[in-house]
Amino acid sequence: MTALKKLPIGIQTFEKIRADHAYLYVDKTALIHQLVTEGEYYFLARPRRFGKSLLVSTLQALFEGRRExxxxxxxxxxxxxxxxxxxxKISFGGVARDLLEMKSLVAAILRSNQQRLGIECHETPSGGVWLKELIEQTRQKYGQKVVILVDEYDKLIVDNLDQPDVASQGREVLRDLYSTIKDSDEHVKFAFLTGVSKFSKVSVFSGLNNLKDISLDPRYATLCGYTQHDLETTFAAHLQGADMAQVRQWYNGYNFLGERVYNPFDILLFCDSGQRFKNYWFATGTPTFLIKLIQQKNIYLPQLDRLEVSDSLIDSFDIDNIRLEPLLFQTGYLTIRQQLQIGAMIHYQLCFPNLETRYSFNDHVLGYLTGQTVEKSQYQAAIYRNLTTADLPAFEETLRGLFASIPYNNYVNNTISSYEGYYASVIYAYLASLGLDLTAEDVTSKGRIDLSIRLDNAIYLIEFKVDGGGKALEQIRQRNYQQKYQGQGKPIYLIGIDFDSAERNLTAFDWEQLG
Structure with a gap:
């Protein structure tokens, strides 16, 4: 029996994976060949843990001629x-939380390159001036144009989004550094920059406006990430016996306007753990800043699974005016459901890419919405039992207890609890955190259902009202929302939930069963 190849978990160096061919490797070199032969200056944005560092390492080994x-x-x-x-190679692997640390990190990176290349430069406070001399001396020493690879180009900014002044300083440090690359064009063979987020070109790339952005280029949609074909071939032995439909539901779904891909980190950890379904990728980074932004903006959570944004909004964002939509997309919590052509404009409809991100994100945000800690898992278990057994009186009791248990201080200190969408957001987050098959603002020929839940035993259609005088169920009846789901051989439950913002709880929970 042939031994399985080792899984390259946490390995970001091409040489280490390929040195003795002991590690499993998904061959991306056909796309890499297309990339390096068709252009010279590139930018690629992908979420964390998507294989960007391995791609940069592969490019380095290729240009260094390491054929073996x-x-x-x-x-x-x-x-x-x-x-x-x-x-x-410029790789911002370290953490820098103030201007001095940023400049020290840039200096350390440039010194490391000097040592590896056998070059000595004048150390100056300006990283750009220093890099320019390094490029010119390297060209002179080796008699060949220089290849410049930048991994995590945006880390000085991304790590400091919670302190805008420092993030702005990071932007200036990076602008000084990157502007040199264009100024040194006569000495540069190829340049490739990659990171998590794309900041507006005016702010970071003002001096490097010749970059070709391939982040949403269908030709390179699978340059990072694993395809379905990769799983069925390269990973076939490691995934033997796995429920592939469930693997797809949990981890596939990232869309960069080409074939959808899996997050590599998820697949590697899933195989390594004995095929256990868990939130591997989400658990590696808690989006604290993101959650705070959701609080500040009073975001209606159900809309996150059907956001519609313009091409210009998703393209980049500015640290002086951070918008939630591009940040959620660029960091990987949302992906593109479909591209829409509206007249001369391009819009994108966004959604959670898969079950892992939807349930993990909503589970995490629940703590901020409700202030609940221990109680959260108890209510999640109760809601799941209530719905899978179609026990609607128990479901009502669970919801009343849930809202009654939200600490008073959470309402006083958290502005998100003062807007109408808060109550529906809490219920949506609880349901989404259970991994249930649900749709927010479910479109029908009669209008939009606030929330539809499709289980094996039943279908639930829920309408929410705040301070509405008990009219939620009446709206479902009037608009005949259930027509969309009739004929599926399952009972349909219409549920109208009314909230009182003064009482901070349900004032009405009305329901009826059809079929």
Whole structure:
């Protein structure tokens, strides 16, 4: 029996994965060959843990001419291995929380490149001036144009979004550094920058406006991430016996306007853990800043699974005016459901990419919405039992207890609890955190259902009203929302839930069963 190849968990170095061919590797080199032969300056944004660092490491090994590492891969027979190029690699792996630390980090990165390339430069306070001299001296020493690879180009900003003044300083440090690349065009063979977020070109790339952004280029949609074909071939032995439909539901769904892809980190950990379904990717980074932004903006949570944004909004954002929509997309909590052409404009409808992100995100945000800690899991279990057994009186009792248990201080100190969408957001977050099949603002020919839940045993259609005088169920009846789901052989429950903002709880819970 052939031994399984090792899983490259946490390994971001191409050489380590390929040195003895002991590790599993998904061959992306055909796309890499297309990339390097069709252009010279590129930018790629992808969420964290999506294989960006491995891609940068692969490019470095390729331009350095390390043919032995590419044995058997798609690019080996078509690449010119007789020419080697010196590589300057800038990787912001460290954390810098003030201007001094940022400048020290840039200096350390440039010194590391000098040592590896055998170059000595004059150390100056300006990273850009320093990098320019490094590029020119490297070209002169090696007699070849220089390849510049930047991994996590945005880390000085992203790490400091919670302190805007420092983030702005980080922007200036990076602008000084990156403007040098365009100024050194005659010495540069190829440049590739990658990171999590795309900031407006005016603010960061003002001096590097010749970058080709391939973040939403369908040709490179699968450059990072695993495809369904990758799972069925490269991962076939590791996934033997797995419920592939469930794997797809949990971890697939990231859409960069081409074939949808899986997050590599999820698949590697899923295989390594004995095929246990867990929130592997989400657990590696708590989006604290993101949750605070949701609180500040009083976001109606159900809309997150059907946001519609313009092409210009999703394209980038500015740290002086941070918008939630592009941040959620660029960090991987939302993805593109579909692209829409509206006249001359392009819009995107966003959604959660898969079950992992939807349930994990909503589970996490619940703590901020309700202030509940221990009680949260108890209510989640109760809600699940209530719905799977169609015990509607118990469901009402659970919801009343849930809202009664929200600490008073949470209402006083949290502005999100003062707007109408708060109550529906809490219920939606509880339901989404259970991984249930649900749709917010479910479109019918008669209008939109606030929330529809589809279970094996029943279908629930829920309408919410705040200070509405007990008219939620009446609206469902009048608009005949149930027509969409009739004929499926399941009982349909119409539920109208009314809230009183003064009482901070349900004032009415009316329901009826059809079929």
């Amino acid at each position: 590492l590419f044995s058997g891969l798609a690019i080996e027979p078509v690449w010119d291995w007789t020419t080697r190029y010196p590589v300057i």
